[in-house]
Amino acid sequence: MEDKGLICCKCNKKLEPKTTHFTYLGHSFSTEILKCPVCGEVFIDEELVKGRIALVETELEDK
Ligand SMILES: [Zn+2]
Numbered sequence: 001m002e003d004k005g006l007i008c009c010k011c012n013k014k015l016e017p018k019t020t021h022f023t024y025l026g027h028s029f030s031t032e033i034l035k036c037p038v039c040g041e042v043f044i045d046e047e048l049v050k051g052r053i054a055l056v057e058t059e060l061e062d063k
Pocket of ligand 1: 008009010011012013036037038039040041
């Protein structure tokens with residue numbers, strides 16, 4: 001993942017990319033999201049998640 005240098009506004013710590021699993025419409029997929037190593041606050045890149053969901057929806061339509 002591109003390092004955007006985001007900082008947790010609560011802890012003032014640099015966010016670290018962490019692979020997280022999502023389940024959507026019965027499909028599971030994993031993507032990297034930025035997470036604060038101290039408080040565990042996650043910062044989801046909405047565009048990225050929407051992109052992955054759109055991909056899953058396309059796969060479902062193909063069946
Ligand atoms: Zn934090």
